[in-house]
Amino acid sequence: MRRFYQESWQGIPFTTFAYTHFFHLADAKFYAVFYEELFRRFQNWNDLPKAWRANKRKDARWLAKRLERIRTAKKEGEPVRVLSIGCGVGYMERVLLEEIPEGMDLYLNEPSTVGMKWMRRLIPSHRIFIGEPPDCLSPDIHYDMIYLSAMDYCIPQHQFDRMLAQLRHMLLPGGEIICLSASLLVEQSQVAGFVNFMKNCIRCLLHYSGIRRQQFWGWRRTREEYRETFRRSDLKNIEDGHLEDGFNTYWIRGE
Numbered sequence: 001m002r003r004f005y006q007e008s009w010q011g012i013p014f015t016t017f018a019y020t021h022f023f024h025l026a027d028a029k030f031y032a033v034f035y036e037e038l039f040r041r042f043q044n045w046n047d048l049p050k051a052w053r054a055n056k057r058k059d060a061r062w063l064a065k066r067l068e069r070i071r072t073a074k075k076e077g078e079p080v081r082v083l084s085i086g087c088g089v090g091y092m093e094r095v096l097l098e099e100i101p102e103g104m105d106l107y108l109n110e111p112s113t114v115g116m117k118w119m120r121r122l123i124p125s126h127r128i129f130i131g132e133p134p135d136c137l138s139p140d141i142h143y144d145m146i147y148l149s150a151m152d153y154c155i156p157q158h159q160f161d162r163m164l165a166q167l168r169h170m171l172l173p174g175g176e177i178i179c180l181s182a183s184l185l186v187e188q189s190q191v192a193g194f195v196n197f198m199k200n201c202i203r204c205l206l207h208y209s210g211i212r213r214q215q216f217w218g219w220r221r222t223r224e225e226y227r228e229t230f231r232r233s234d235l236k237n238i239e240d241g242h243l244e245d246g247f248n249t250y251w252i253r254g255e
C-alpha cells in the first residue's frame with residue numbers, strides 16, 4: 001500500500017473551499033464541503049469533465065452487462081438488486097438506470113446527504129443509505145451485486161477488510177461484490193518505495209511551508225493486496241482484470 005495526496009478533484013482546488021490536512025484522511029465533512037462547491041460550479045452531470053464521464057459511462061455499461069446476465073437467470077418479474085457504495089454524485093448510477101430502465105432496484109450509499117442532490121430526483125429516499133458502510137446499511141436487504149467504484153482508496157485497510165466481510169453476508173445466493181479501482185499501485189519494489197518516501201518528505205515540507213498544500217487522499221493498493229483483501233474477507237471465486245475504459249481501470253470480484 002502506498003499513501004497518495006491530492007490538490008484538486010474534478011478541477012476544483014481544495015484550498016479554495018477547505019483546510020487541507022497532510023496526515024488526516026479527507027473525512028465525510030471534507031467530501032460534503034467538496035460536493036457543496038461542486039454543485040455551485042456544476043448544474044448537472046453533463047457539466048462534469050467529458051473524459052471523466054466517458055470513462056464512468058464505460059464502467060457503468062460493463063456493470064450493466066453483468067447485471068443483465070444476472071437478470072436473465074432470475075424468475076419472471078423478479079428485479080435485480082444492486083447497491084453502490086460511495087456513489088458520489090451518482091453519474092454511473094444514472095447510466096445504469098438508462099441501461100436497465102426496468103427490473104432493477106438500485107440502492108445508494110454516501111457518507112453525507114450533500115452528494116445526493118442530483119440522485120434524489122431518481123432514487124427514492126428509502127433506497128439511499130447515508131453513513132459509513134456496513135453500519136449504515138439495512139441488515140435485512142440482500143443484493144445480487146454490491147459494487148465499490150473508485151472509493152476503496154479512502155478506506156483504511158482494517159476497515160476495508162471488515163466492510164467486505166460484512167458486505168459478503170448481504171449478498172443473495174450467487175451475488176457478487178465488485179471493486180473498481182482508480183488507484184491501482186502497479187509495482188512496489190523497495191527502490192520505488194524509498195523514492196516515494198523521499199517524495200512524500202518533500203511534499204510534507206512544501207505543504208507545511210505553504211508553498212503547495214496537499215490533502216492526504218488515501219492509499220494505492222497493488223493487485224496482490226486487493227486479491228489478499230478479498231481472500232481475507234472469505235470471498236470465493238475471485239476474478240480480476242482491467243477494463244477498456246480509457247483508464248485501464250482494475251476490477252476485482254468475489255462471491
Ligand SMILES: C[S@@+](CC[C@H](N)C(=O)[O-])C[C@H]1O[C@@H](n2cnc3c(N)ncnc32)[C@H](O)[C@@H]1O
Nearest residue numbers: 031085086087088110111132133149150151154
Ligand atoms: C472518488 S469518489 C467516487 C464516486 C463514484 N463511486 C465514482 O466512481 O465516480 C469517492 C466517494 O467515496 C465516498 N466516501 C468516502 N469515504 C467513504 C466511506 N467511508 N464510505 C462510503 N463512501 C465513502 C466519498 O464521499 C466520495 O463520494
